[in-house]
Amino acid sequence: MPALTLAHVSKQFGHDTNQVTVLKDVNFEAEAGQVSLVIGPSGSGKSTFLTIAGGIQTPTAGEVHVQDQSLQQLAGKARDALRLNKIGFILQAYNLIPYLSVQDQFTLVDRVKPHGNLTAEQLANLLDQLGIANLMKQYPGELSGGQTQRVAIARALYQNPDIILADEPTAALDSDRVKVVGQLLHDLAKQHNKAIVVVTHDLRLQEFADKTYAIMDGRMTLA
C-alpha cells in the first residue's frame, strides 16, 4: 500500500469569475523507502500540492489517503494528530523555532508527543549521520544555512513519521550542498524506510529521486 495517495485531486480558489484552479485532477503515489520528487516552476501548484498532501488544506475534489486513512474523514484535531504522528515537514523558511536551542527543538516534540519518537540512541546516530551532533546547545540564529537545514531534517525525522514532506529543501544552497542534502534524503528513505516527497524547482535533485513528477499549471505528470 502506498504511504501517501492523491487520487483525482483538484483545488480551486475564489468564486465565479475570480475562480482559479490550482490543481487539476492530480494523481500521485509515494511509497515507503522511496524519494518522490515533484518538480515545477513557481506558481505551478507545488505548494498547494504539498499542503493538501500534508492535510493542511482540503482539496475541492478528489481523495487524499495517508496509508489507509482518508484525510477528508478526519476533523481538525484528528488531522493535527495525524500530522504529528505520521507526517514530518521540512520547510524552506522559519523551520526552526528561533528561541529554542537545537536540543529544545526535540524536547518540544517530546512534550507534545511523548511516545513513538526516536530513542536517545537513534537520535544520536541521526545527528552523527547529519554531522550536527555538536550543535545541540546552539540556537537557530547561530547556525549556518546548511546546518539549519540539517537540524530541520533531524527535527522532522525525530517524531519518526512515515512520510516526510520537504518544501524546497535545497533553496539557497550551492551545488555541493545540494548533493549532500539530496544524498541524505535518499539515504534516509532507504535506511529508515520513509516515504520522502520533495517539491522543488531544483533539477539537480533528480539524480537522487526514485520517482519524479512534473507539475505545470496544476497538472501533474509522471516524468
Next chain:
Amino acid sequence: MFLALKEIRHEKLRYGLIVGMVVLVSYLVFVLSGLAYGLAQQNTQAIATWDAQKIAVTSDANDSLAQSLMTKQTANKVTLTSHEAYIGQAGVVAKAKGQPKLSAQFLGINRDQFIYRKLAVTSGHKPTTARQILVDDSFKTNGYHLGDQVSLGATGGKFKIVGFTHNAKLSVAPVIYGTLRTWRTLSHVTSDFKAGGIVSNRSNFKPKTSDLKTLTMSQFINKLPGYSAQNTTFTFMIAFLMVIAMVVIAVFLYILTMQKLPNYAVLRAQGIPAKVLVTTTISQALILVVGGLVIGAALTVATVLVLPAGLPMSFNVPLLAGVTGGILLTGVLGALIPVRIILHVDPVSVIGG
C-alpha cells in the same frame, strides 16, 4: 509552559520591558491602594476603636458630630444603658511650649461610660480630672511628651498630657480625649448642652425623639467631610490603572503574538495542537504578570520602609489580595485577546513557492 519559559529566557530584553511595565503599574496600584486605605483609616481609626454600632446626632446637624449640639432637654428624653456613651467633638489647635502647633479633634467623653473604658493607653494613664487629656501617638512623634501643658485654643487654659493612645485619628487629625466639660468650653456652649451626640455599641439603639437622628457607623463614616469623595477618587484611579494595565499587557502580547505567527504557523504545520500555543500565550502572560506583581510588591515594601512615618499609608490583606487578583485577572484578559489570532493561524502561510 515549556515554550513560554524558553521564549522568556531567550528574549530577556523584550520580556523584561513587559515585566517592567507590569512592575510600574502594580507598584503604582499598590502605593495608591496603601494611601487610599491609610487615608480611609485615618478618617475613622478612633471610631473603629470604640466598636460602636450606632450614633445619634441632632436632627439639624446634617449627620455631623462636629455640628451636633444636644441640649440637656433632648438628652433627658433618651435613657442610656451601659452600651451608650455621650460624646462631643470639636476641632482644636493644640500647642505646647517649644512644640509645633497641631490641628486636632477634641473628643469629650464621660469617664463612667464605655468609650472611656475601651480606650487603650500606650503610655501614661487615662485622664482622671478635667484638666487632663489623653492624646494620639502622633503627638509623641511630633515631639510632645507626657506632662506637657497644652493649650487647645484661645479659651480653656492649659491641659496636661497624661497618656498616649494608639490609632486615635478622626478626619485625618489626631484625637485628644478629654471631658465633656472641656468640650463645652472649646465649643463655646453653656452647660445647657449635654454633649454632641450619643454613641452606642448596640445595633438596635434608636432614641424615640425627633430631635435626634440615628445613623449606623458606616452611614456616619460616609458622611465624614471628604471621606466619600476621597475614596471614590482613589477607587477610580485604581480602576483606571487596572484598565491601563490590561490595555498595556494586551497590546504587548498582541504585538508579540503577531511577531510569532510565522513560528506558530510552523508549529501548527508540524501538528502541534492550537491548545498548546494558546496555553503558552496565557501561561506567558501569567508568568509576566506574576513576576511584575512580585517585583512591584517588593518595591512597595521598600518604599514603605523609607517613607516618613507620618505618611498615611497602610495595607490590609483583603485589599492587597483584591488588587493583586484584579491585576492578574486583567493580565489574563489581555492575554485572551490574541488567542483568536492564534486559533486561526494558517499553517499554509509558511509553505511557500
